[in-house]
Each structure stands twice: as C-alpha cells, then as structure tokens.
Amino acid sequence: xRDLVWIFLSAAVINNFTLALFLGLCPFMGVSARVGTALRMxxxxxxxxxxxxxxxxxxxxxxxxxxxxxxxxxxxVVIASLVQIVEMAIRKMSPTLFRELGxxxxxxxxxxxxxxxxxxxxxxxYGFLExxxxxxxxxxxxxxxxxxxxxxxxxxxxADVPAVxxxxxxxxxxxxxxxxAFMGFAGLLSG
Amino acid sequence: MRTTTPRQDLLRGIWRENPVLIHLLGLCPALAVxxxxxxxxxxxxxTFFVLTGSSLLVSSLRRLIPAEVRISAYILIxxxxxxxxxxxxxxxxxxxxxxxxxxxxxxxxxxxxLGRQEAFASKNxxxxxxxxxxxxxxxxxxxxxxMGSVREVLGAGTFLGISLFGAGFEPWVVMVLPPGGFFxxxxxxxxxxxFERRRARRQAVPGGAPALRRAA
Numbered sequence: 001x002r003d004l005v006w007i008f009l010s011a012a013v014i015n016n017f018t019l020a021l022f023l024g025l026c027p028f029m030g031v032s033a034r035v036g037t038a039l040r041m042x043x044x045x046x047x048x049x050x051x052x053x054x055x056x057x058x059x060x061x062x063x064x065x066x067x068x069x070x071x072x073x074x075x076x077v078v079i080a081s082l083v084q085i086v087e088m089a090i091r092k093m094s095p096t097l098f099r100e101l102g103x104x105x106x107x108x109x110x111x112x113x114x115x116x117x118x119x120x121x122x123x124x125x126y127g128f129l130e131x132x133x134x135x136x137x138x139x140x141x142x143x144x145x146x147x148x149x150x151x152x153x154x155x156x157x158x159a160d161v162p163a164v165x166x167x168x169x170x171x172x173x174x175x176x177x178x179x180x181a182f183m184g185f186a187g188l189l190s191g
Numbered sequence: 192m193r194t195t196t197p198r199q200d201l202l203r204g205i206w207r208e209n210p211v212l213i214h215l216l217g218l219c220p221a222l223a224v225x226x227x228x229x230x231x232x233x234x235x236x237x238t239f240f241v242l243t244g245s246s247l248l249v250s251s252l253r254r255l256i257p258a259e260v261r262i263s264a265y266i267l268i269x270x271x272x273x274x275x276x277x278x279x280x281x282x283x284x285x286x287x288x289x290x291x292x293x294x295x296x297x298x299x300x301x302x303x304x305l306g307r308q309e310a311f312a313s314k315n316x317x318x319x320x321x322x323x324x325x326x327x328x329x330x331x332x333x334x335x336x337x338m339g340s341v342r343e344v345l346g347a348g349t350f351l352g353i354s355l356f357g358a359g360f361e362p363w364v365v366m367v368l369p370p371g372g373f374f375x376x377x378x379x380x381x382x383x384x385x386f387e388r389r390r391a392r393r394q395a396v397p398g399g400a401p402a403l404r405r406a407a
Contacts, residue, residue, distance in 0.1 A: 021369075022219050023297075025218045025222065026218070026302060069278075072277070076267075080263055112300045112301075115297060116293060119297070120293060169377050169384055171377075172377030173373065173381075176373030177370070179373055
C-alpha cells in the first residue's frame with residue numbers, strides 16, 4: 001500500500017509528467033488558456049491514461065512476452081484504437097460529455113504522455129495495481145500542471161506585458177518557473 | 192494546394208518555417224533531451240532519419256492508402272522507422288541510447304513528423320516529399336543544436352564534453368535541469384520575436400506600408 005501511495009505521489013508531483021519529464025506539452029501549451037477547458041482536458045487525460053495502463057498491462061502479460069520487438073507498434077496501435085473506441089462510446093452514451101470534450105478527445109492519441117506512460121510502465125516493470133496508481137498519479141499531475149498554467153495565464157492576460165513578450169515565449173518562461181517550483185518537491189519523500 | 196518550387200520545398204523548413212522555433216512542433220524532445228550537445232545531435236539525427244524514411248514511404252504509397260485509415264497507416268509507418276532507429280542507436284551508441292531512454296520511442300508521437308505526412312508527403316511526389324523532409328529534418332536538427340549548445344555551455348561549461356572556461360567557471364546547474372529547457376526555449380522565442388518586430392518596423396518606415404508580422 002505504501003508503495004502504491006509513493007508511486008502515485010511520485011508521478012503526480014515529484015516527476016510531474018509535464019513539468020519534469022516534458023510529456024504532454026502540446027495540450028499544455030494549446031489548451032491552457034482557460035481554467036474550465038484545462039480541467040476538462042485533464043479529466044479526459046486521466047480517463048485515457050487509466051484505460052491505457054490497463055491495456056498495456058494486458059499486452060505485457062500475454063502478448064509481448066512472445067514478440068518484444070513489436071512493443072512500440074503494438075502500443076501505438078492499441079492507443080489509437082482505444083481513443084477511437086472511447087470516443088464512439090462516449091458519443092453514444094453521453095452526448096453532453098462528448099460535446100464538452102470536443103476536439104480534445106481525438107488529439108489525445110498524439111499526446112506523448114499516453115505513450116510515455118505505456119513505455120515507463122513497461123521499463124519499470126509495474127504490475128496491475130502499480131500501473132493503476134502510476135496512471136492516476138500521472139493524470140493528476142497533468143491536470144494539476146494544466147490548471148496551474150491556465151490560472152496563471154488568465155492573470156497574465158490582464159497584466160501590462162511588453163509587446164515583444166506577448167505569446168508563447170512568455171508562456172514558456174512561466175512554465176520554467178513552475179517547473180523550478182516543482183523541483184522543490186524532490187525531497188518530499190526522502191525525509 | 193500552394194505551388195512551390197523544389198528549392199522552396201527544401202529551404203522552407205530549415206529556417207523560415209522552422210518546425211520548433213516557428214511552428215512550435217516537436218517540443219517534447221526539443222526540451223527533454225537537449226541537456227547536452229551529444230544527446231541533441233543523436234536525437235536530431237534519429238528524428239531526421241525517421242522523418243525522411245516515413246515521408247518517402249508515405250509519398251510512394253499515397254495512392255494505395257485509403258483516406259479513412261490514413262492517420263493509422265502513417266502512425267504505423269512512423270512506428271516502424273522509429274523501431275529501426277531505436278535498435279540502431281542501441282547498437283551504435285549504447286551510452287546515448289541509455290541517456291535518451293524513452294524519448295527515442297516517443298519520436299512516434301512527435302507531431303512534426305505526423306504533420307509533414309498529413310500536410311505534404313501524402314499529396315506530393317516522392318522527390319518533393321524527400322526535399323521537404325530533408326529541409327524540415329535539418330531545421331529540427333538546427334533547433335536541437337541551438338538548444339543543446341546553450342544548455343550545455345551554460346549548464347556544464349562544456350561543449351561536446353570539452354571544458355571551455357577552465358576551473359574558475361561556476362556552472363549554472365539549472366540549465367541542464369528541466370526548468371532550464373523551458374527557460375532556454377522561452378528566451379530563444381523572445382529573441383526571435385524581438386528581431387521579427389525590429390525588422391517589421393524597419394520595413395514599415397521607408398515604404399509607409401504596414402509590414403506583416405508573422406504570427407508566432
């Protein structure tokens with residue numbers, strides 16, 4: 001149990017997917033302009049991450065032991081079809097949620113956080129429960145980073161920024177400062 | 192479709208439409224593995240190889256791939272080349288392969304590569320797709336080397352492992368840590384935007400016509 005909590009916390013804050021490992025930067029830059037969209041994007045990511053973790057565990061246990069060189073191709077095919085299936089299922093079962101998520105759902109396929117999770121989970125040899133904790137932690141970390149960034153950007157929108165710094169240069173520097181702040185968590189569980 | 196000359200196909204990606212610095216594509220590897228020049232170089236070359244290979248294959252198969260499943264087909268082609276690059280790096284430079292870790296496999300989801308397949312290779316002849324891929328790949332390599340040089344020189348005081356400043360230099364350790372990646376790219380973009388604005392102002396003054404500022 002202690003291990004699971006550690007894996008969760010490590011993925012969520014200490015090795016935050018976005019701010020420490022640079023995974024999932026596209027949505028981090030693209031949809032972090034408003035807090036509401038950032039939250040929904042985070043939610044969609046948590047959902048896909050958890051299902052991916054489940055599928056990767058199944059693949060690793062039953063299929064890839066026989067053909068390790070197919071790892072990458074198997075992962076990406078599974079993730080792409082998974083996102084497609086999830087999209088169809090949500091459209092059928094909850095049209096409201098489908099409209100809320102909009103374009104973000106298909107875009108998750110090319111989000112490196114998802115494939116990153118699959119590869120890290122394999123390299124570290126996580127089992128089923130550990131994989132779940134890892135996926136939930138990674139999702140929580142992504143959502144946290146997205147929401148923090150969105151609230152900062154909403155504030156910066158109202159500030160008097162020099163014309164040359166408007167745009168993504170400033171966003172990257174804010175991200176750097178956030179990343180610096182998150183480095184402070186590094187000592188969290190050693191003491 | 193815009194008509195462009197082969198020369199433009201090749202040159203466009205290198206600087207004017209640089210994938211990283213102008214279009215902000217492929218940011219994950221550009222930030223994650225640029226902490227040393229050697230890593231940036233290996234990553235740049237691997238991405239160049241994958242991009243060129245996939246562009247060639249996608250453009251020669253463009254009449255055979257049905258439109259409905261084209262994205263999955265592109266991803267499969269890209270994943271095949273990445274697997275090749277992964278194994279090649281592990282065989283040739285095992286140390287760098289270890290340092291890059293999962294980021295080699297993550298070339299699959301580099302949006303720059305998929306973007307070039309969808310926007311260019313799938314609609315053009317093999318020759319033009321090759322020129323476009325070489326240009327874009329070179330642009331990516333240049334951006335990676337810029338990031339890598341700044342971060343290694345400031346963060347470790349070395350270039351390709353060779354000490355530059357002697358023992359008196361106190362390295363800015365933060366530059367080789369994750370925040371340094373964000374800061375380096377942020378300041379590069381700010382610098383580019385400053386140059387762009389200065390040029391726009393200079394062009395605007397003599398002719399009197401408002402110069403177009405390229406959208407960041």
